[in-house]
Amino acid sequence: MSTNQLQLARALDLPSRTAMLNREHSVQQFWYNNDDLITDAWKEWEASEIDASTFTLDDSLLDKNLREAVQQAWEDPSKEHLVKALLEEVAPDVFQFQFFNPERLAVLRGYLEQVWNSNIPMRPPYGIVLNRRGAMLDKRSEGYLAAPSFQAFYNEMLNTYMRPISRLLFPEIMGYDTQTFGFSIYYDPSTDASIRPHTDASAVTLNINLNLPGEEFTGSELDFYDQANGKVIQLGFKAGTAMIHRGNVPHAAKPITSGDRTNFVLWLFGDRGRLPAQGAQRPEIEAKERWTTPVTTPDGYAPF
Ligand SMILES: O=C(O)CCC(=O)C(=O)O
Numbered sequence: 428m429s430t431n432q433l434q435l436a437r438a439l440d441l442p443s444r445t446a447m448l449n450r451e452h453s454v455q456q457f458w459y460n461n462d463d464l465i466t467d468a469w470k471e472w473e474a475s476e477i478d479a480s481t482f483t484l485d486d487s488l489l490d491k492n493l494r495e496a497v498q499q500a501w502e503d504p505s506k507e508h509l510v511k512a513l514l515e516e517v518a519p520d521v522f523q524f525q526f527f528n529p530e531r532l533a534v535l536r537g538y539l540e541q542v543w544n545s546n547i548p549m550r551p552p553y554g555i556v557l558n559r560r561g562a563m564l565d566k567r568s569e570g571y572l573a574a575p576s577f578q579a580f581y582n583e584m585l586n587t588y589m590r591p592i593s594r595l596l597f598p599e600i601m602g603y604d605t606q607t608f609g610f611s612i613y614y615d616p617s618t619d620a621s622i623r624p625h626t627d628a629s630a631v632t633l634n635i636n637l638n639l640p641g642e643e644f645t646g647s648e649l650d651f652y653d654q655a656n657g658k659v660i661q662l663g664f665k666a667g668t669a670m671i672h673r674g675n676v677p678h679a680a681k682p683i684t685s686g687d688r689t690n691f692v693l694w695l696f697g698d699r700g701r702l703p704a705q706g707a708q709r710p711e712i713e714a715k716e717r718w719t720t721p722v723t724t725p726d727g728y729a730p731f
């Protein structure tokens with residue numbers, strides 16, 4: 428790796444927002460042609476511009492109870508009830524729990540702030556709508572956040588935490604959880620403020636709030652539509668909390684009316700994006716099958 432990849436990446440002409448929104452061919456070409464350069468630039472950036480002793484991304488950022496329960500379940504899956512006990516059902520099949528330790532979140536947010544200021548080309552998420560100040564997190568995505576320590580942390584969140592927790596709550600997703608996907612989103616009243624009702628192209632979605640304690644916002648609740656009785660259940664995020672739900676539960680983000688909100692949205696699905704059938708039987712699965720990591724290789728399929 429030559430040492431000026433970072434400079435070269437910073438000098439690239441990013442495709443315009445309109446071109447990105449129109450999914451023009453030139454945009455795909457841009458990411459394809461510059462993939463290696465940009466990946467090397469992230470490595471160089473992390474080695475030269477990030478203070479590794481301050482910005483260590485590891486499980487010490489997570490809630491201590493969650494970390495300890497998950498660690499015990501990995502060592503002895505018969506203890507997975509310790510994890511389950513931390514998950515509160517706040518709407519039918521929607522669970523909330525403390526994911527990050529709010530006091531430690533400043534490390535992650537500080538890191539992400541430097542990512543944002545890095546001037547390395549990044550592709551914002553444009554799933555349901557474009558989110559201007561968001562990033563693609565998974566290696567399968569063009570213009571993803573390829574910094575090595577971030578990638579290790581991202582994969583740990585999905586493989587060590589999200590997948591077994593998902594299997595514990597939604598056993599029918601077993602086998603439809605081999606592939607990972609993720610993005611970050613940022614809402615404020617003047618740019619990207621809401622998302623209309625939709626379902627996700629995931630088997631399971633884990634949505635984690637990254638706001639710091641005291642970083643208040645109003646509005647921006649998630650509405651979950653309970654198909655059984657037509658009711659809407661409105662849920663709010665607090666610093667470092669997460670919601671986990673099947674991808675096919677309709678939901679929307681209400682407009683944010685003051686402040687801002689930053690979240691990670693993490694998805695699991697099967698190979699080539701396969702999803703469990705609607706209303707799939709919920710099989711009995713043994714605990715020891717849940718606390719495993721699939722050997723499947725990432726297939727490169729990206730839903731958006
Ligand atoms: O606003 C949120 O946190 C949820 C976003 C969401 O549902 C999505 O990006 O699919």
Ligand SMILES: [Fe+2]
Pocket residue numbers: 625626627678
């Ligand atoms: Fe969603």
